[in-house]
Amino acid sequence: MCAAVSPEWPSNGLDVARLIGEGWRPVPFSEVVLKIHGRCNLACDYCYVYEGADQTWRSRPRVMAPDVIAKTAARLGEHVRKHALTDVSVVLHGGEPLLAGRTAIASAVDRFRAALPASCDLEVTMQTNGVLLTDEMLAMLDDNDVGVAVSLDGDREGHDRHRRRADGRGSHADVMRGLNRLAASHRRLYRGLLCTVDLDNDPIRTYEALLETRPPRIDFLLPHGTWSTPPPRRPADGQGTPYADWLVPIFDRWYHAPHKETGVRLFEEILNLLLGGQSRSENIGLSPVAMVVVDTDGTLQQVDTLKAAYAGAPETGLTVFGNSFDDALTHPGVVARQIGVAALSQTCRTCAVRDICGGGAYAHRYREGEGYLNPSVYCPDLMALISHIGRTVQHDLALATAAPGR
Template sequence: MPEPEPAEWPLQGLDVPALKAGGWQPMPFAEFVLKIHGRCNLACDYCYVYESADQTWRTRPTAMAPEVLAATTARVAEHVSDHLLEDVSIVLHGGEPLLAGEAAIAGAVEQFRAAMPPPCDVEVSIQTNGVLLTDAMLAMLDEHDVGVSVSLDGDRDGHDRHRLRANGRGSHSDVMRGLNRLAGSHRRLYRGLLCTVDLDNDPIRTYEALLETGPPRIDFLLPHGTWSAPPPRRPVEGGGTPYAEWLITVFDRWYHTPRKETGVRMFEEIMNVLLGGQSQSENVGLSPVAMLVVDTDGTLQQVDSLKTSYAGAPETGLNVFDHSFDEALWHPGVVARQIGRAALAPTCETCGVRDICGGGAYAHRYREGSGYLNPSVYCPDLMKLIEHIGRTLQRDLARAQPTRSN
């Protein structure tokens, strides 16, 4: 059983009944992350599932059983009907979801698509380390129209520093074999790359290595950490902005190229919010987060990166057999990620980049004793990065203004 949750914000201090009484209503879930397989064929040393404070994976089933999948499918369909949703996203996740095998994955996709009431459109994607992207696996994913995102941390040296097999052997060559298959005859499925920032990797070399297979998008991820367990080389008492400097180097290389080579999600989301748009990322801006995780045993969880906070942090106490997804909508942790500015720390209120930063990734705000009512542990880096992007946009917009003649 998971450890009991500490009485910290938002479990203590966020008055959900008062919000409800005042007429506030949550946004229905539109993205469902399914942990169809709970184990992995790699042993990445920064993995938030296996290497963090939460070790509940040890007590959960290896794979999602048919009865859990059936109950999950029914709950999603119920949620779609209750809220008249026109589209939902199903993300097959792990562990390493491809370990579930071709037949199980194909069956799950078919089950979800068949169960959704019309006219709801179902987009299915999978997040994988890429090692098992064989020709047969890709043919099945292609047949069932499943988008594929792959984790890759740059060139061989950069990737193999952390993304290793249990025997210590690097995974880069195996990942690249799978990626080249995906980027070849199955390119229509290629959704992009996820890259965890490593300050020991050269930013330009990393970025250019990621471009080799022509990804439609790159998603740079800050290493998970909190105020109580800081990320590598991120001083908690000031002392520099190493992650901003790394990302700014990549931004300048990406932004100033004459021809667009790929999208970079973090940069594009920041630019979008700076220009008055709405963020589509849970890590940028103040848009409500409408995502729910279903683990292999059918338990309902908040975003699973909260595993870096403390044992049991993502838990809601609910499951697909006994509870509707509407019940999860009123969990304090879910509510906290939908109420925008009301969930930010007092120190964020006067910050000039508050609405663009949005407090940063929710998991990165945790501090033992006060919970998630804190700025991001990456606060100085986020501020420097956003200000740099803002100045760049302002300069280019000013140049684009037509010159007035007298």
């Protein structure tokens, strides 16, 4: 499949050859998102894959064929050796990756482990809706050391509002059955929960429902939207902060808990950046994004959340059969995710929280006719959340330094 021809930034306006001529070099890919199955057993109404602007999933294979898996593994091995990488990760994704079945998943993991040199550690994880986490499936994942993260949007009412089957039935009960199996008998595989923020759900009730299986981490995801198609109740040209107003009570509940109940990725990343650390998330901060997506047909893509922007937005025009991973490193969309401040709009470059926010999630910056050289559509929310966390930390640091004996 050819890459979408876009007159917008970064396809038009980012001079990659000049950057390389001036000495910039890309960061090698250390994460491969493998779309091992291209369909899903749920019909979530907010899904960026099936409900987004990009509908190319309809023309792609339902399942990733063994030759695509083998070639992708070989490409990763080639990339690891060329750049002397010491650790990489493969994320089994979809669609719903568990639809691929136990045999195909185990075979794929074997392929990737065999393709890498002994000098490189491989972490394999998956993002699943949890419905198919049977005892047999979990035993296979345990045997193959595959970490598992599960999508859960809170309690039954909150989860089932959007995460339903095609016939309208809710999925919460099935997800919880699988999640309880994971958290009890295969806890070493449990990587955490992914929760999409829904302003119609009570934030504290949602957070406390997520705590029930003692997840090691929770990742709150802002609904995908752009300046052209704003997220629910996010005023595109207004200064309201509905999403920060939803997240701040959770932060306060999490931060002031008498003991650590779980990690919350968004909050931890903001705290880490405020205290001078580096970002480990593609959605916050300015650290280079070193991730490539391989779809079921072997096409190399940028982060698949770009599907929320326009048809063909994630495409690079490259495939594992005709191109190395290095070929994708100089695609303008990949380069834009690695050059930090140089990829930010003028508004973001002069912002007081620039290095913390980092412009927000890349997909959320898109505006039709302009491209991605914009602040996040969530700009007011990000400013409010970061400012609240910053004030909280400053207050605690001031108390600590003023304590007797200091």
